[in-house]
Amino acid sequence: MSKIIIVDDSNTMRQQVRQALAPTGITLVEAVDGQDGLTKVKADPAIDIMILDVNMPRMNGIELAEALHKEGRIAKGLKIIMLTTEGHAELIQRAKAAGAKGWIVKPFKPEMLLATVKKVAV
Amino acid sequence: MFRNLLSWLPWRRHTVSPGESIDAANEPLRLEAVQREASVEVDAVLHCTEAATIAISKDLEHIVAEVQSFIAEIKTSLGALQNSGSGGSCVSATLTHQCTAVTGFLTELKLVALQQRQAAGQMLKTSRAVDEAARSVSQISIASRLLCMNTMIEAGRLGEAGEPMVVIADQMRSLSEQIDRSNKEIAASMGKLLPILQDIDDSSARIETRAGQFAGDFAVRARDVGVIADQLQTTATAALGGSDRKLEAILGCSHRAIESLQTQDIVSQRLKRVMRVLGAAGDPASGSGQAGITYLSETLSDVDARQLQAGEVQMF
Numbered sequence: 001m002s003k004i005i006i007v008d009d010s011n012t013m014r015q016q017v018r019q020a021l022a023p024t025g026i027t028l029v030e031a032v033d034g035q036d037g038l039t040k041v042k043a044d045p046a047i048d049i050m051i052l053d054v055n056m057p058r059m060n061g062i063e064l065a066e067a068l069h070k071e072g073r074i075a076k077g078l079k080i081i082m083l084t085t086e087g088h089a090e091l092i093q094r095a096k097a098a099g100a101k102g103w104i105v106k107p108f109k110p111e112m113l114l115a116t117v118k119k120v121a122v
Numbered sequence: 123m124f125r126n127l128l129s130w131l132p133w134r135r136h137t138v139s140p141g142e143s144i145d146a147a148n149e150p151l152r153l154e155a156v157q158r159e160a161s162v163e164v165d166a167v168l169h170c171t172e173a174a175t176i177a178i179s180k181d182l183e184h185i186v187a188e189v190q191s192f193i194a195e196i197k198t199s200l201g202a203l204q205n206s207g208s209g210g211s212c213v214s215a216t217l218t219h220q221c222t223a224v225t226g227f228l229t230e231l232k233l234v235a236l237q238q239r240q241a242a243g244q245m246l247k248t249s250r251a252v253d254e255a256a257r258s259v260s261q262i263s264i265a266s267r268l269l270c271m272n273t274m275i276e277a278g279r280l281g282e283a284g285e286p287m288v289v290i291a292d293q294m295r296s297l298s299e300q301i302d303r304s305n306k307e308i309a310a311s312m313g314k315l316l317p318i319l320q321d322i323d324d325s326s327a328r329i330e331t332r333a334g335q336f337a338g339d340f341a342v343r344a345r346d347v348g349v350i351a352d353q354l355q356t357t358a359t360a361a362l363g364g365s366d367r368k369l370e371a372i373l374g375c376s377h378r379a380i381e382s383l384q385t386q387d388i389v390s391q392r393l394k395r396v397m398r399v400l401g402a403a404g405d406p407a408s409g410s411g412q413a414g415i416t417y418l419s420e421t422l423s424d425v426d427a428r429q430l431q432a433g434e435v436q437m438f
Contacts (some may be wrong), residue, residue, distance in 0.1 A: 009415070012175045012387040016380060019183050055415050062418065085388050087430030088419045102437045105430045107384030110377055112435055119437065 002121050003046045005029040007037035007064065008053040008083070013106070017051055017083070020110035021117065034059025038067060041078070048077055049120060051113075052100075054084035054091065062091060065098035074099035079120040083108060157401055164397045168390045175383050175390075182383075186376045193365045200358045200365075213358075214351035221344035228337040232330055239326035246319045253312045256305050263302040270295040381433070 004026055006017045014030050021028060029047060031037035035058040041047050050068075054061040065080050074080065080100040082092075087105045095103060101120045104113060273291035277284030395415060430436060 010172075010387055010391055012172055012179070012390075013384065015176050015179055016384055016387075019179065019380070022183075055417050057415050060416070060418060085432075086417075086419050087432075087434065088422055089428045090422055091418055092430065092436065096438045100438060102435060103430060104435045105432050106388060107381040107432055109433060110380055112433070116435055116437070 002049050002117075003027045003029065003044070004049040004051060004117070005031055005037060005040060005044075005047050006051045006083075007031040007034065007056070007061065008051075009033050009056045010053070013053070013083075016108075016110070017113065020108075020113045024114065024117070026117075033057050034061060034064040037064050041068065041073065042071075048079065049117060050078060050080045051083050051117075052080055054082060054086045054095075062094050062098065065095055065100055069098040081116055081120060083113070161397050161401045164393065168394055171386070171390050175387055179380065179383050182376055182379055186373065189372050190369065193369050196365050197362060200362050214355040217347050217351040221340075221347055224340060225337065225344060228333055228340060232333040232337065235326050235330035235333055239323055239330060242319055242323040242326055246316065246323060249312055249316055249319060253309065253316070256308045256312065259301065260305045260309075263298050263305060266298040266301075267295055270298065 004021065006014050006028060008014050008017070009032055018028055018030075029040055029044065031040050033056040037050070037052070038059065041050065052061040052064060059067075061082060061084065065074075065082075068074055068078060068080070080095070080098075082095050082100050082103045083106060084103075085106045087103075092103050102116050104116060270291045273294075274288055277287035277291060280287070395417070
């Protein structure tokens with residue numbers, strides 16, 4: 001069973017993700033920005049999926065993905081799904097280079113997020 | 123909530139009484155204050171919007187859960203209706219089976235009543251023949267007793283030579299009296315038996331007639347029951363299919379509403395940033411740090427590059 005962290009500075013968006021994933025019974029951890037996300041992922045090795053916003057205060061999502069890539073956490077199996085209003089090809093390329101598995105542009109369809117999470121979980 | 127903001131609006135603050143001079147030196151200070159106040163108010167509005175969005179989202183989730191539960195209950199009830207008969211057969215089949223059983227029973231009842239009436243008629247006929255025979259025997263018995271009496275008179279005339287005939291005539295009289303008594307008992311029994319047999323005959327005729335009438339009425343009702351059972355089955359099946367479609371439609375609406383709430387949140391976040399940018403512009407001392415988040419796409423030079431659109435997914 002996966003343990004997921006949602007890193008997003010929007011309380012509403014975190015709640016929407018929680019609701020979308022509720023049917024799976026997956027344990028969900030929340031982080032309010034990139035720095036908070038980094039601290040929580042480092043502290044909890046059981047987290048194996050990260051749903052990550054891009055534009056956040058303190059540390060953005062691309063920087064967080066790159067930091068985790070650098071630390072070898074992605075190589076150890078952490079899967080990152082970017083969930084953002086951004087859709088620029090250059091940013092997508094940076095996330096991909098950092099080891100992200102997917103990119104979803106907000107607003108998202110709950111069933112689509114669920115399907116994407118299931119896809120990366122296997 | 124907007125009262126404070128309105129009180130700070132420039133055109134309100136710039137309204138002066140005739141003859142009153144405007145202090146130009148204080149104008150930048152007032153502008154900064156307006157920007158600060160506006161920022162506070164917008165933050166408050168966005169905070170309320172966020173709370174409302176989360177509440178709506180939770181309510182939506184609750185509504186969907188309630189609808190799902192309600193439809194599950196309906197499906198359970200309709201399923202029970204469809205499989206409520208013995209051995210899990212549907213209502214329609216059970217009712218049809220029951221109608222067939224009742225029709226069969228009525229046909230058999232009519233046949234039994236007919237056979238009983240025929241038997242009762244046969245017994246009546248036989249009993250009447252026995253009664254007739256008993257009357258004949260009674261007449262023979264009377265004639266026999268007269269014959270005995272005449273024989274005894276003739277034997278008395280013969281004197282001593284007629285004594286044996288007297289003995290025989292006396293035995294014949296005794297025998298005739300016994301036959302008469304038995305005959306009377308038979309007649310009495312037949313007198314009781316005949317009305318009973320007549321009642322049986324009448325009852326059988328009534329049962330046969332009533333069973334015939336009921337079978338006729340029931341045939342009409344059985345057809346109605348068949349139609350109702352079929353309608354019930356059709357309605358249950360349609361309702362089961364309909365409930366799935368309704369649930370799908372409700373879930374679709376819910377998902378669209380959730381997307382709209384997300385859009386609202388995105389707009390709120392953008393508005394928050396606009397306010398921070400405005401705040402930073404009004405307070406140069408604080409620098410660009412007031413703007414908070416830097417939107418990465420704004421830092422990119424190639425804004426015309428291929429972009430993923432809202433709702434799109436790309437897997438790597």
